[in-house]
Amino acid sequence: MFSQSDLSALFLTFKLAAVSTTLLLLFCVPLAWWLANSRWRYKFIVEAMVALPLILPPTVLGFYLLLLLGSNGLLGKLSILLTGQGLAFSFSGLVIGSMIYSFPFVVQPLQNAFSAIGKRPLEVAATLGAGPIDRLVTVILPLARPGLLTAAVLGFAHTLGEFGVVLMIGGNIPGETQVISIAIYDHVESLQYQQAHALSALLLGLSFIMLVVVYGINRQARMRLS
Amino acid sequence: MSLEIRVKVALDSLNLDVDLMLPGTGVSAIFGPSGAGKTSLLRAIAGLDNHENGRIVCNGQTFQDGSVFVPVHRRSIGYVFQQPGLFTHLNVRQNIDYAVNRASNPASDVKELVELLGVQSLIERRCNTLSGGEAQRVAIVRALASGPKLLLMDEPLSSLDQRLKDEFMPYLEKLHSQLSIPIIYVSHSRLEVARISDFLVLLDKGNVLNSGKTAELFTLLDSPLGTDEEAQSLIQASRVEYDEQAHLFRLNSQIGELWVSARSTLDTDNLRIRIFAKDVSVCLCKPEKTSVLNIIPATLSEMHDTSNGQVMLKLDINGHTLLSRITSKSVQELDLKQGMAIFAQVKSVAVIS
Numbered sequence: 001m002f003s004q005s006d007l008s009a010l011f012l013t014f015k016l017a018a019v020s021t022t023l024l025l026l027f028c029v030p031l032a033w034w035l036a037n038s039r040w041r042y043k044f045i046v047e048a049m050v051a052l053p054l055i056l057p058p059t060v061l062g063f064y065l066l067l068l069l070g071s072n073g074l075l076g077k078l079s080i081l082l083t084g085q086g087l088a089f090s091f092s093g094l095v096i097g098s099m100i101y102s103f104p105f106v107v108q109p110l111q112n113a114f115s116a117i118g119k120r121p122l123e124v125a126a127t128l129g130a131g132p133i134d135r136l137v138t139v140i141l142p143l144a145r146p147g148l149l150t151a152a153v154l155g156f157a158h159t160l161g162e163f164g165v166v167l168m169i170g171g172n173i174p175g176e177t178q179v180i181s182i183a184i185y186d187h188v189e190s191l192q193y194q195q196a197h198a199l200s201a202l203l204l205g206l207s208f209i210m211l212v213v214v215y216g217i218n219r220q221a222r223m224r225l226s
Numbered sequence: 227m228s229l230e231i232r233v234k235v236a237l238d239s240l241n242l243d244v245d246l247m248l249p250g251t252g253v254s255a256i257f258g259p260s261g262a263g264k265t266s267l268l269r270a271i272a273g274l275d276n277h278e279n280g281r282i283v284c285n286g287q288t289f290q291d292g293s294v295f296v297p298v299h300r301r302s303i304g305y306v307f308q309q310p311g312l313f314t315h316l317n318v319r320q321n322i323d324y325a326v327n328r329a330s331n332p333a334s335d336v337k338e339l340v341e342l343l344g345v346q347s348l349i350e351r352r353c354n355t356l357s358g359g360e361a362q363r364v365a366i367v368r369a370l371a372s373g374p375k376l377l378l379m380d381e382p383l384s385s386l387d388q389r390l391k392d393e394f395m396p397y398l399e400k401l402h403s404q405l406s407i408p409i410i411y412v413s414h415s416r417l418e419v420a421r422i423s424d425f426l427v428l429l430d431k432g433n434v435l436n437s438g439k440t441a442e443l444f445t446l447l448d449s450p451l452g453t454d455e456e457a458q459s460l461i462q463a464s465r466v467e468y469d470e471q472a473h474l475f476r477l478n479s480q481i482g483e484l485w486v487s488a489r490s491t492l493d494t495d496n497l498r499i500r501i502f503a504k505d506v507s508v509c510l511c512k513p514e515k516t517s518v519l520n521i522i523p524a525t526l527s528e529m530h531d532t533s534n535g536q537v538m539l540k541l542d543i544n545g546h547t548l549l550s551r552i553t554s555k556s557v558q559e560l561d562l563k564q565g566m567a568i569f570a571q572v573k574s575v576a577v578i579s
Contacts, residue, residue: 120311123274126298127305128372129328134299138324142315 001198008175009183010199016091016179017159020098024106024155025148027099032110033140037119054104061101062168069093069169089171094179097165106155113147114140146221150214157210160203227251229284229376229408233270235277240432242266248425248437250285253402253409255423255440257416263432264412265308268380271410272305273298284376285408302331304369306379310361312353318364319349322371329372336371342404343367343397359390363397370405377409383418398422399579403496416451420444420460420500421579445540445547447530452549453538457503459548463577464495474519475577481543485519486575498579503538505574506550510560512569520572524548526564529557541570548572 002010035047053061069087070076075096079087087093121143125135141148163181170177172186180199187196227250234243242263248254256264269275271282273289273296282289284303289296312321322340326332333339340346343363348356356364362382369377382398383391395418402409402422413419419426419440426443428435428451436449441460446452463479477484479499486499513521527547528540537557539550548570562568 120307120309121313123298124305124307124311124313125324126274127272127303128325128368129299129302129330130324131297131299134328139313143313145315 003195005174005178006183006195006199009178009180010202012091012175012177013160013179013181016094016098016162017156020095020102020159021106021152021155023095024099024102025152028103028106028110028151032107033114035107035111036114050107051104053101058101058162058164059168062097062165065093065097065100065165065169069096088169089173089177091176094166094170094177097169098159098162101162101165102155102158105158106151109147109150109154110144113144113150116147117143146217149217153210153214153217157207160206227285229254229410230281231267231271232281233267233277234279235266235270237263237266237432240266242270242432244429244432244434246427246434246437248408248410248427250408251406252424253411253422254425254427255419256410256412256427256429257419258414258429258435260414261431262429264414264429265380266432267429268305268378268410268412271376272303272378273301274305287375299328302329302373302375304372304374304377306362306366306369306377306382308381308384310358310365310385312356312361312364312368314353316353317349318345318351318353318356321353321364322368325368325372331373333371333373336367339367339370342400357390358386359394362386362394366397366401370401375407377405377407379409379411381412381414383413383415395421395579416456416458417578420458421498442547445549447528447538447540452540453530453532455504457538457549457551459501459503461499461501461546461548463497463499465497480546481524481548482522484572484575486577488577497577500576500578501548501572502574503549503551505572506541506548507552507571507573508539508541508550508560508562509569509571510566513571516571518571518573520575522548522570522572524568524570526562526566526568529562529564541568543570 035043066088067073068075071080071086071088076087079085087096117140121139122135125139130138161181162179166177166179166182172178172182180203184196184199187199229248229250231244231246231248239261240263244267256267258264266275270277270280276295281291283291288294289301313324316324322336326336340349343366345363345367348360348364353361362385366382383394386394399422411423423440425438426440427437428443428449436443436446443449444451445459451457461480463477463484466476466478468475473487475486475488477486477497522543524541524543526539527542530538531554532538535554536551537554539552541548541550550570
């Protein structure tokens with residue numbers, strides 16, 4: 001059913017989604033905690049920036065990323081200096097692009113979860129002798145588990161469906177930067193509807209299952225609160 | 227053995243400026259209207275808020291002074307919040323263990339604490355299945371399980387309805403009599419303060435109006451407690467006998483023998499009783515044919531005009547104080563003067579703990 005290049009696109013897409021989501025979670029937990037608890041006056045500007053990828057056309061995002069990651073861009077130069085390789089049209093470049101593209105999908109569920117927890121459980125833990133790291137591991141993360149799962153699933157699913165940004169900064173190199181959505185586009189362009197169908201149906205099914213998981217988690221979390 | 231507390235900070239809504247010395251044992255209540263800064267003061271003592279220039283020393287252990295600021299998790303304190311704040315991802319036992327596992331010197335008698343506060347039947351329950359009163363009892367066990375050197379309680383009963391409050395009070399009283407560590411208890415309920423505190427701090431608009439022994443502060447005529455409608459005297463007493471036919475207890479109190487009706491059986495010999503000033507009237511000579519059972523000879527030591535034609539009398543009985551509120555018309559007709567020997571008629575006595 002799937003050709004060799006389809007399979008390698010599938011593998012690449014899942015690898016991209018897994019790497020991006022993992023890095024995003026590490027990066028977004030502290031940021032979301034700050035957003036949930038900071039009383040800084042201009043916090044709303046940061047919140048607006050976080051939400052930008054939600055509304056920007058992926059091509060706009062991809063265009064600026066291309067400038068940034070290209071051999072004349074800041075990150076591109078830095079990468080060449082450090083590793084000898086550029087970022088544009090590479091897997092690392094795709095990871096950076098995906099992280100920005102899926103950023104709000106990870107930050108916002110985390111921020112909501114942390115806001116719902118509030119500061120009280122932390123204060124309680126502190127009075128019981130728990131230090132800062134202890135509080136993070138034994139109180140915040142367990143209490144925010146539904147939010148963490150939602151953020152992970154949404155970040156993963158959203159990265160799976162990435163198209164415009166990848167096209168701009170990754171191009172279409174099989175095995176290196178060709179993801180499912182681009183493989184589907186290729187198949188349609190060359191009128192290979194059957195292969196396009198197989199990949200599309202797979203993506204549709206996966207996306208649906210992942211959303212069912214997210215809504216299931218939310219339902220459980222609500223039941224536990226009431 | 228004492229608690230030294232100095233906090234000076236400008237908060238959003240008030241300037242908290244407190245310089246206090248509290249006894250190092252027993253229950254000290256911080257009493258005042260809402261917005262007086264009671265919770266802010268308690269949070270400063272715990273170190274939950276870090277205000278500069280504070281000084282907190284608890285029985286020789288410096289929590290804060292100048293550049294020294296011991297973070298909350300390194301102060302051995304127990305803190306009971308208004309809402310129980312149990313960890314919902316853990317069950318009751320795990321909540322208590324959370325405290326035990328992190329304490330450098332955990333309570334040796336956690337099992338007894340669990341029994342004392344009636345928590346043993348809840349031990350395997352999930353926290354979101356507990357009632358408000360049950361959850362608050364678990365929170366108190368948890369706070370004490372860490373073996374704190376100081377227990378801070380912020381209106382622990384305020385989230386409970388009246389019935390639960392009545393159920394809960396005996397547990398608090400048991401704690402009071404069995405704990406050797408100092409407790410700071412924040413409340414805006416005069417009854418709670420009367421029932422469990424030994425020492426009292428009156429706080430208003432961020433400032434200490436007065437502080438001293440609870441029973442003495444309750445009857446001070448230049449304090450709001452001693453002059454308002456609810457003014458009352460607190461007296462220590464012990465039970466002598468129960469007269470079954472009359473359904474009355476005979477008590478031996480600081481102000482002499484008292485007859486009291488009480489619903490429950492009184493079995494302790496460390497009773498605290500409350501007498502409202504409005505329930506005490508005075509006579510110049512000993513009344514003989516009267517329905518009032520408790521008539522006590524006293525000396526009129528102080529008079530204070532309150533308002534609306536009312537006068538608060540401070541009566542001295544064996545060095546203890548009983549307040550009586552009468553009309554200024556009565557004062558004129560009886561020609562009452564300071565130092566006169568009179569008789570106090572006590573219409574109603576309530577055992578509160």
